[in-house]
Amino acid sequence: MAREYNPKEIEKKWQDIWDKEEPFKAEIDRSKPKYYTLVEFPYPSGEGLHVGHPRPYTAMDIIARKRRMEGYNVLFAMGWDAFGLPTENYAIKNKIHPKIVTEKNVARFKAQLKSLGYSFDWSREINTTDPEYYKWTQWIFLKLFEKGLAYKAEMPINWCTQCKVGLANEEVVNGVCERCGGQVVRKVKKQWMLKITDYAEKLLNDLDKVDYTEKIKTQQRNWIGRSEGAEVDFKIKGTDECLRVFTTRPDTLFGATYMVVSPEHPIIDKYKDKIKNYEEIQKYKQEASKKSDFERTELVKEKTGVELKGLKAINPVSQKEIPIWISDYVLMSYGTGAIMAVPAHDERDWEFAKKFNLPIIEVVKGGNVNEAAFTDTESGILVNSDFLNGMEVSDAKKKMIAWLEEKGIGKKKVNYKLRDWVFSRQRYWGEPIPLVYCEKCGWVPVPESELPVTLPDVENYMPTDTGESPLSNIKDWVETTCPKCGGKATRETDTMPQWAGSSWYFLRFTDPHNNKAFASKEAIDYWMPVDWYNGGMEHTTLHLLYSRFWHKFLYDIGCVSMPEPYVKRTSHGMILGKNNEKMSKSRGNVINPDDIVNEFGADTLRTYEMFIGAFDQSAPWSQQGVKGCRRFLDRVWRLMDIVVDGDSYSNELETKMHQTIKKVSLDFEQMKFNTAIAAMMSLVNDFYAVQKINKAELKTFLILLNPVAPHITEEMWQELGFEGRLYNQKWPKWIEEKTVENTVEIAIQINGKVRSTVSISIDDDKATVKEKVMSNEVIKKNIEGKSIVKEIYIPGKIYNIVVK
């Protein structure tokens, strides 16, 4: 009898051996093909690891371990995305420096991850808060600044009243702060912005070049939100000015019966004197400014607005005079902040026109514009539109654009929903933006030789009530000299958002200790691009887009040699609490992976997380399910009691062995870990059914299971006296012909209903099978006295007899 399976003991043992022997250390080796597997590096929160973390990590660890056994040189590394609000908030509350908090959290996370036996190359560990790391984050920012892709703009930003910090649009979820749930209002601030919109087209088009799941591509496309249309200038009556609008329906220009501008539109102040109801307008503006974008666009169902009395526009095609309104359903941040309203063919305009009694002119036939807006763009013939009459919508669009361009009052235009990236945070715990402001020279970059601009040590990192960064209180840090003229200058006190460090970390992994460049050309050329990147659905818009943007920029300036950073991107589902609800502290349903490791072992946790369900779908946690996986590993362990000699697969198990190798190999590639494990469980059941397993079979089995449960398999390998280490064995191959059983049982159906089964040889031809079928007693009885209409034989599957 073998000793008892004791995961506590053997897991620690092997983790120590891996630390010492460093088998997962990745070095450039041109004799092998490289493979770069990547998981999202975590934010080391104070709560420690969550059971959600090991799901993607184990999945990619399986891929990494399998790839190594297939002969690849694998890069798989881990690090810490450690800047961020929770750490800073904790630091403020407990009066501990965020650096100390971070160190503590990282130590905890690292110990937890180590206890799970991942094959990370720990010598490549990185930390975004390390000055040696953020030096290069700052360096990339300066390159962006140099190329004019970073600029400061006065922006109405989302202001979280609780965190006292500006948020990007994307960080506002349902009108509240994504992090703290606090109320978000609009506030105007000077912000550093990154011109991601310059890359909108490339970010969109290059999605065709990469292997992301369709779901992910769709989300990226939606977020970029490309729409084609035209810009059209409307003359403002009695002035030389034009009001420019963006429209996707230039064909409906004859139906434009009024215009609407956003409350922030500059035209209002410009023609202050002409507007007769200026006070009323001011009042409306003030109310609108109190609302967040969310409230303006979400909560207010009923359209509101005020006419700009005294101002009129001229419809450029009909020459008719039309009124101009302001309304908060028009956003300054999209298009030109002004629209032409075609109530007959736009639902929002139609609603607005009905409410304020504005004229509705039908210009596309097909609906009843008194009842509802007719918005079909596929079909429909133009009417009431002079030179467009009788044309199809699509032709009319082209014709109108040509006409506008000829007259010089409009042009074809592509717009994107994607907006520039608000890159400033008024916070302490982030990368300082490496710029100084000089009265004479303006914004001047800190010279490369002086990077990194480090965070000063301070007593107090409380945010200021004015919305300035805590850094602004530190005089001797803020006051500096201008690198250009040597005069007095002040440092930028805003810091970068958390997205910054994670926008290029995958590049740093290729060469993490380089102090001459963010990574050497050699390392980048060898390791990049990332072959397989798995992460959460919650990061498939922002992080993925931002990091693709930075990478494309680095490509354009010649720092990397491929336009896309990730060849393949997949995503995992969430792990939920018992009752299918999100795990959260407030619900009290959080499972701590440490407890599972302590009670059952890391291999059990890993196996369970992979067995829990389809990888890309969310799945509820079940303590019973964990037990089942432990039971499986116990059974695997006890295989040592029934092992016999043999250096090739036994006759009775040969087919099953080849089937399992095939199933596991292919399922791992498709991230169908649950069915791969099921196949291995089934194989183990067979070993017990025949009450023996020979060494050849056991070797193969241990290799197959090793990526999932690396400790127990490695221990058994050693215990059984097999040569070398399991982790550098070769991945087994299957022989296709040997995956097929010689004899199979097929179903016999009468009129599509299974009546009996029959055993046939795989080589039997139809006639032979028919003979066997027809001599079956049950079938004989069933077709007695009936006439056979048709017989269908699907080789090796089914024999169906249609009778009357």
Added chain:
RNA sequence: GCGGGUGUGGCGGAAUUGGCAGACGCGCUAGAUUCAGGUUCUAGUGGGAAACUAUGCAGGUUCAAAUCCUGUCACCCGCACCA
């Protein structure tokens, strides 16, 4: 509202170039081992006494449908007045 997804035993889930629905695991039932067992082993386990009947619901195509088509309901996720 738009986009994407999911509905299968008591539970997690398998099976989709249409071909024996319920693999694998949990739970449950019975028996064996055990001083004992939250251990292990053996057998059984969708419903129904049975004919039969079962993949959210209603139709359709087919020799054959969880899988294809039409309609419909429910839930989840993302986006949300983007002109």
